[in-house]
Amino acid sequence: MPLPMRRLAAAPSLPAVHPHDAAAPPSVRLRRQHGRVAMERTSSTTRRGVSCVMASGKEHAAATSGDEKKGGLRGKLKKVVLAYSGGLDTSVIVPWLRENYGCEVVCFTADVGQGDIEMEGLEKKAKASGASQLVVKNLQEEFVGEYIYPCLRAGAVYERKYLLGTSMARPVIAKAMVDVAKEVGADAVAHGCTGKGNDQVRFELTFYALNPELKVVAPWREWDITGREDAIEYAKKHNVPVPVSKKSIYSRDRNLWHLSHEGDILEDPANEPKEDMYMMSVSPENAPSKPEYLEIGIVAGVPTSINGKDLSPASLLAKLNEIGGKHSIGRIDMVENRLVGMKSRGVYETPGGTIMAAAVRELESLTLDRETMQWKDMLALKYAELVYAGRWFDPLRQSMDSFMETITVTTTGSVTLKLYKGSVNVASRKSPYSLYREDISSFENGEIYNQADAEGFIRLYGLPTRVRAMLEKGI
Numbered sequence: 001m002p003l004p005m006r007r008l009a010a011a012p013s014l015p016a017v018h019p020h021d022a023a024a025p026p027s028v029r030l031r032r033q034h035g036r037v038a039m040e041r042t043s044s045t046t047r048r049g050v051s052c053v054m055a056s057g058k059e060h061a062a063a064t065s066g067d068e069k070k071g072g073l074r075g076k077l078k079k080v081v082l083a084y085s086g087g088l089d090t091s092v093i094v095p096w097l098r099e100n101y102g103c104e105v106v107c108f109t110a111d112v113g114q115g116d117i118e119m120e121g122l123e124k125k126a127k128a129s130g131a132s133q134l135v136v137k138n139l140q141e142e143f144v145g146e147y148i149y150p151c152l153r154a155g156a157v158y159e160r161k162y163l164l165g166t167s168m169a170r171p172v173i174a175k176a177m178v179d180v181a182k183e184v185g186a187d188a189v190a191h192g193c194t195g196k197g198n199d200q201v202r203f204e205l206t207f208y209a210l211n212p213e214l215k216v217v218a219p220w221r222e223w224d225i226t227g228r229e230d231a232i233e234y235a236k237k238h239n240v241p242v243p244v245s246k247k248s249i250y251s252r253d254r255n256l257w258h259l260s261h262e263g264d265i266l267e268d269p270a271n272e273p274k275e276d277m278y279m280m281s282v283s284p285e286n287a288p289s290k291p292e293y294l295e296i297g298i299v300a301g302v303p304t305s306i307n308g309k310d311l312s313p314a315s316l317l318a319k320l321n322e323i324g325g326k327h328s329i330g331r332i333d334m335v336e337n338r339l340v341g342m343k344s345r346g347v348y349e350t351p352g353g354t355i356m357a358a359a360v361r362e363l364e365s366l367t368l369d370r371e372t373m374q375w376k377d378m379l380a381l382k383y384a385e386l387v388y389a390g391r392w393f394d395p396l397r398q399s400m401d402s403f404m405e406t407i408t409v410t411t412t413g414s415v416t417l418k419l420y421k422g423s424v425n426v427a428s429r430k431s432p433y434s435l436y437r438e439d440i441s442s443f444e445n446g447e448i449y450n451q452a453d454a455e456g457f458i459r460l461y462g463l464p465t466r467v468r469a470m471l472e473k474g475i
Contacts, residue, residue: 072102079104079186080217081177083203084134085118086125088242089192092231093219094129095238097190101217107131108180110173111138113256113314128241135180140256143172144313147392148257152356153301153411154404155364155376156384161334163350163357164387165258170199171392174206181214188215195221198339202390209393250277256317258330258350269335269345280349281325284422291420292327293427294320296359298415301408303356317352324351328422339389355424359415362426366434367411376407 080097084090084107094105107126111119119136126134147168158164177189189207193200195218204216225231235242249264259280265271275283297305303316311319324330330351338344364373379400386397413431417424440449469475 072098072100074100074222075102077101077103077188077215077217079106079184080188080190081106081108081135081181081184081186082131082189083173083177083191084109084122084126084131085192086122088228088231088235091125091129091240091242092225092235092238093190093192094126094131095240096219096223096234097217098130099238100222101188103188105131106133106135106180106184106186108177109134109136110176111136111140112143112169112172113140113318114254118254125241130238130240133184135184137176137180139172139176140314141312143169144256144317147172148317148353149302149313150401150404151383151387152303152353152360153408154383154400155357155361155380156387157357157380158384158388159334159336161332162336162346162348162384162388163258163332163353164384165255165348165350165353166199166253166260167202167388167390168257168392169253169255170202170390171206174203175210177203178207178210178214181211186214188217190217190219193218193220196340196342198388198390201339202392205390206393254279256314256321257353258348261347261349262344266345266347273333273347277347278331278349280321281328281331281351284328287328287421288326289421291418292323293416293418294323294355295414295416295428296355297413298360298363299412301360301364301404301411303359317356320352320355322352324355324419325349327351327419329419329424330354331422355417355419358424358426359417360411362415362417362429363411363413363431364408366413366429366431366436368407369435372407376404379403 077097080101080103082090082093082097082105084094086109090107094107097103097105107122107129109119109122122136123134151164151168156164158167174189180186181189191200191203193203200218200221204218207214207216219225225234232242234240250261250266251263253260261273261277266273295307296303297308297310302313304310306316306319330349330353332348332350333345334348335343335345364376368376383397383400383404386392386394386400391397410433411431412433413429415426415430416428418427437448439447
């Protein structure tokens with residue numbers, strides 16, 4: 001079978017618009033083979049999945065009067081787009097921004113697969129907190145096709161275990177915030193990340209890369225609120241309804257790729273996680289006693305089908321999450337080095353992602369030669385580090401992406417995996433571009449490989465070793 005054609009082009013001149021700008025012509029946009037298809041699909045999906053909720057009548061008048069006209073305690077901003085979850089912290093940030101910067105606040109929520117429960121009641125909460133507008137965008141297809149799949153194709157894993165679930169989600173959210181800021185005429189963006197974590201870096205590097213003119217407000221680095229009780233007191237003082245929900249003992253982040261758990265007993269690495277903490281997967285003991293076989297179809301290094309059925313990137317991942325969770329796949333407990341210098345302990349559930357990564361890796365064993373595989377593995381470490389550190393829009397990562405896309409152009413075929421009580425094992429690998437030749441690899445003599453040729457190869461390959469030994473022995 002002939003190899004797929006590879007595009008060759010002269011080095012382009014610097015584009016007049018940013019290569020990620022929606023207005024950029026196709027020749028300027030960064031090329032992504034499978035991702036581009038996903039993005040085109042996402043464009044219409046996103047348009048359907050965008051909703052803008054405007055506080056009307058007296059509510060809107062109240063939201064745009066008072067502090068917005070005269071400025072705030074810390075300065076004056078016109079309009080701020082806030083990354084909004086509807087929880088206590090971001091609900092309190094809305095009046096804090098108005099009080100301290102005299103600005104109109106536009107709340108923004110990205111749907112990256114965190115689930116319907118977290119999306120419920122956001123309109124009511126945003127209005128009650130004093131926001132003038134709530135914007136919600138469905139980014140699930142874009143998240144998987146344009147952010148997860150490039151990392152999957154690159155084999156990016158941070159510190160041997162972490163499949164970068166939160167790291168990949170932050171730039172897609174931050175990019176959407178920049179887009180919303182342009183749409184509503186905002187001069188600033190804000191987030192609710194603490195000053196001790198990685199996410200503040202990931203959000204703000206994306207803001208800098210896509211619109212360096214936007215001002216960035218990070219309340220947790222500015223205000224006097226030190227904990228939950230302080231936040232509740234502030235909310236009551238400013239007539240902000242306190243979200244009535246059971247406070248989890250864990251700090252969690254969920255999206256379509258994973259669910260992370262931090263805090264409470266996990267802060268001591270000596271403590272074993274409690275079984276009732278897990279939400280996406282059952283325990284190995286409670287997983288089915290019969291294994292399940294899955295055939296994953298792969299095109300150019302990214303999954304496209306399950307058991308012969310083609311699915312969109314987000315739909316495929318959601319299905320694998322369901323299957324993998326049932327078999328206790330993808331539980332990771334690790335101590336990692338945060339970008340800001342400290343170590344932290346986290347437990348991650350990534351059922352579908354673990355299955356995807358195993359399938360791609362196994363197919364590459366057929367389609368990549370030794371030198372290419374070794375270079376890919378070395379670059380994957382740096383790729384993962386860049387993504388973890390929030391440098392998604394860094395030219396180095398983008399250039400590495402082009403390399404990964406090129407070398408995986410023949411990573412097409414299918415892999416059958418066996419899922420059983422937390423384990424993922426390969427049962428079958430097939431590819432029309434396989435470099436494996438049974439007639440060469442067989443222990444039987446063949447016409448292509450003559451075993452007698454090995455003697456001369458070994459003599460030449462081992463010559464440096466032999467010469468050094470001769471020197472040491474005075475021969």
